[in-house]
Amino acid sequence: xxRRHQIGVAPALALLMxxxxxxxAMLLADDANPPASTGAIYDPRAIAALHRMIDFGQTLKSYRxxxxxxxxxxxxxxxxxxxxTWRVAVRRPDHLAVALTSGMAGATVVTDxxxxxxxxxxxxxxxxxxxxxxxxxxxxxxxxxxxxxxxESSPLPEWLSGGPGGYDSLMSGVMRVEHxxxxxxxxxxxxxxxxxxxxxxxxxxxxxGDRPLPMRIVPDLTQAIEAAAxxxxxxxxxxxxxxxxxxxxxLDPSIPDDVFVFTPPAGAKKVTALFGAMGSGPDxxxxxxxxxxxxxxxxxxxxxxxxxxxxxxVILDFWATWCGPCRHSxxxxxxxxxxxxxxxxxxxxxxxxxxxxxxxxxxxxxxxxLSVLLDGDGRVGMRYKAKGIPRTVIIGKDGRVKxxxxxxxxxxxxxxxxxxxxxxxxxxxxPGAEPGAGxxxxxxxxxxxx
Numbered sequence: 001x002x003r004r005h006q007i008g009v010a011p012a013l014a015l016l017m018x019x020x021x022x023x024x025a026m027l028l029a030d031d032a033n034p035p036a037s038t039g040a041i042y043d044p045r046a047i048a049a050l051h052r053m054i055d056f057g058q059t060l061k062s063y064r065x066x067x068x069x070x071x072x073x074x075x076x077x078x079x080x081x082x083x084x085t086w087r088v089a090v091r092r093p094d095h096l097a098v099a100l101t102s103g104m105a106g107a108t109v110v111t112d113x114x115x116x117x118x119x120x121x122x123x124x125x126x127x128x129x130x131x132x133x134x135x136x137x138x139x140x141x142x143x144x145x146x147x148x149x150x151x152e153s154s155p156l157p158e159w160l161s162g163g164p165g166g167y168d169s170l171m172s173g174v175m176r177v178e179h180x181x182x183x184x185x186x187x188x189x190x191x192x193x194x195x196x197x198x199x200x201x202x203x204x205x206x207x208x209g210d211r212p213l214p215m216r217i218v219p220d221l222t223q224a225i226e227a228a229a230x231x232x233x234x235x236x237x238x239x240x241x242x243x244x245x246x247x248x249x250x251l252d253p254s255i256p257d258d259v260f261v262f263t264p265p266a267g268a269k270k271v272t273a274l275f276g277a278m279g280s281g282p283d284x285x286x287x288x289x290x291x292x293x294x295x296x297x298x299x300x301x302x303x304x305x306x307x308x309x310x311x312x313x314v315i316l317d318f319w320a321t322w323c324g325p326c327r328h329s330x331x332x333x334x335x336x337x338x339x340x341x342x343x344x345x346x347x348x349x350x351x352x353x354x355x356x357x358x359x360x361x362x363x364x365x366x367x368x369x370l371s372v373l374l375d376g377d378g379r380v381g382m383r384y385k386a387k388g389i390p391r392t393v394i395i396g397k398d399g400r401v402k403x404x405x406x407x408x409x410x411x412x413x414x415x416x417x418x419x420x421x422x423x424x425x426x427x428x429x430x431p432g433a434e435p436g437a438g439x440x441x442x443x444x445x446x447x448x449x450x
Contacts, residue, residue, distance in 0.1 A: 041176045041177070042176070042177045043177055043178050043179045045179035045191075046177040046178060046191075047177065049179065049191040049212070050177075050206075052206070053206050053212045053214065056211070056212050056213070057213075060092075061091070061092055061252055062089075062092065062251075062253060062254075063089075063090055063250060063251050063253070064088065064089045064090075064248070064255065065088050065246055065247065065248055065249045065250070066085060066086070066087055066088070066101075066246075066247045066248045067086045067088060067244065067245070067246055067247075068083065068085045068245045069083065069084050069243075069244050070242065070243050070244075070245075071083070071240065071241070071242045072242075073238065073239070073240050074238070074239045074240075075237055075238040082103070083103060084100070084102065085100075085101045085102045085103060086099060086100055086101060087101050089255050089259045090137075091255050091260070092137070093136050093137065094111065094112075094113040094133065094134075094137060095111065095112055095255075095260050096109065096111050096137055096140065097110045097259050097260050098110070100121065107120045108121075108262075110260055110262040111133045111137075111140060112133065112260035113133055114132070114133050115131070115132065115133050115262075116129075116130070116132065116134065116140070117129065117130055117262035119264070119265070119268065125267065125269060126264075126265050126267065126268040126269065127268065127269050127270075127271045128262075128264050128265075128268050128269070128271070129270075129272070130262075130270065174196065175197065177193060177194070177195050177196070178194045178195075178196075179191065179192070179193060180194050180203070182208065183205060185205045185207075185215045185216050188207055188208075188215065189207075189208045189209070190205040190208055190215050191205070191206045191208055192204075192205050193205075193206065200219055200220065200221070200223050201219070201223070202217060202219040202220060203216075203217070203218045204217050211249075213246065213249050214246050215245070215247075216244070217243070217244045219242055221241070221242060225240060283385075283404035283406075284385070285384065285385055285393070285401045286402065286403060286404055287400060287401065288400065288401055289399055289401075290305060290314075290384075290395040290400065291305075291380070291383035291384060292305050292306060293305050295373040295380060296374045297371065297372065297373060297374070298351075298359055298360070298372035299371075303348065305395070308397075309399055310397055311344065311397065312344045312345060312346050312397065313344060313346070313394065313395065313396060313397060314346050314348070314395040315333070315337075315345065315346070315347040315348065315394055315395070315416070316348055316373075316384065316392070316393045316395070317329070317333045317347070317348070317349045317390055317393075318350045318352055318381050318384065318386040318389050318391040318392075319350070319351060319390045320351060320352045320353070320354055320389060321354060321359065321362040323389050323390065325389075325390055325407055325408035326389055326390045326408070329390045329407075329408040330349065330368055330370065330390075331368065332408075332413040332416075333349065333370065333390075333392065333412075333416075334368055334369055334370050335413050336416050336420070337369075337370060337371075339413075340417075340420055343420075343424065344424065345420055345424075346371075347370070347371065348370075348371050348372070348373045349371065349372045349373070350372075350373045350375050350380065350381065351372055351374055351375060352375050352378055352381050352389065353377070353378045356374065359374075388406050389406075390405075390406070390407065390408060391405070391406050392404065392405040392406075392412075392416065394419055394420070394423075396428075397423075402419065402423060402428070403416075403419050403429055
């Protein structure tokens with residue numbers, strides 16, 4: 001299983017973003033029901049529990065805790081258990097230490113307000129990065145490589161910063177929230193909540209009483225496995241169980257400075273960029289003639305690349321409804337389409353191997369206004385080397401590929417806009433110099449492999 005999928009960890013990421021995030025103050029500030037998809041149903045007891053957790057989290061100035069992530073997989077008579085643990089320390093506004101304490105794969109991230117370090121542990125050894133620290137934790141989580149780091153490190157992302165976006169991430173696509181009851185976790189009474197999404201449901205336990213902290217998250221992976229099985233028949237017999245436990249919370253402690261000091265492990269290699277994709281040159285297809293195609297539109301009719309030769313810049317965004325990073329990226333792509341409407345730029349979201357009904361439901365639920373093309377057999381995606389999605393390809397009026405972006409990152413809209421403005425001004429994007437060139441690779445940066 002490619003770790004970039006991180007099936008089951010996403011709810012933990014979203015939850016923790018909400019718990020401490022500054023935008024969490026928006027949660028039910030003026031209403032008993034938070035904004036969500038049409039027809040959503042929220043149990044008031046569950047919403048009240050989320051209220052308590054978020055409000056309490058906003059009062060914390062520093063804290064420490066342990067996080068344990070476990071995954072059990074069985075397939076074709078083989079069983080695999082994988083567990084990873086981290087020790088976390090936070091001192092607002094700009095100190096963070098996420099230290100890998102056990103497990104075969106993961107990352108350590110440390111920032112002390114002056115210097116940022118990240119170390120990855122893989123089969124080829126340990127590599128670490130040293131850079132000037134971002135001015136805040138919110139800035140840290142906007143790093144281009146953070147989508148990968150948050151998968152390699154603990155399930156502990158932007159919620160630490162007090163920045164915006166946490167609540168939206170938590171409630172994105174949530175159609176129903178239930179209060180299951182009061183259960184015991186590690187001998188502590190907890191409110192047991194269940195959140196329902198179209199792609200995945202998950203259970204959350206929040207400590208009852210005057211310390212309403214998250215204690216456990218257990219995702220229901222059934223839907224994720226079924227979606228993966230549609231792409232790969234080998235997944236049909238797979239069974240997976242996952243859980244994330246949050247233990248040993250210490251609130252508002254006096255954390256000594258040496259906790260935020262990074263010491264490279266013996267034999268570690270210092271690098272200028274982690275995950276070769278982030279520091280690589282242009283994608284191999286950049287500069288090549290874009291492969292010709294003709295595809296059906298979701299609404300009606302067909303589209304041929306030849307229709308735009310010499311007239312328009314064409315953007316192809318390869319995606320699927322099951323792809324988590326695609327769900328983050330598509331609103332940004334829709335924004336690009338809106339920004340450049342009528343400016344000799346056309347944008348198509350090319351769906352990979354899914355049926356029209358599922359696509360329409362997804363677009364409606366997420367209120368996305370995009371022109372969608374149907375790559376039902378995936379052949380066009382293969383011609384454009386869409387091994388990882390989302391994969392966004394910019395084709396110039398001369399019919400050549402000008403830039404490629406793989407995966408999601410928060411500044412993707414600006415990167416693409418800068419590239420389009422350069423091309424519309426009559427200038428080309430020099431290989432290795434175009435905005436976002438480092439994001440171009442067949443190794444997804446915060447993306448999903450097909």
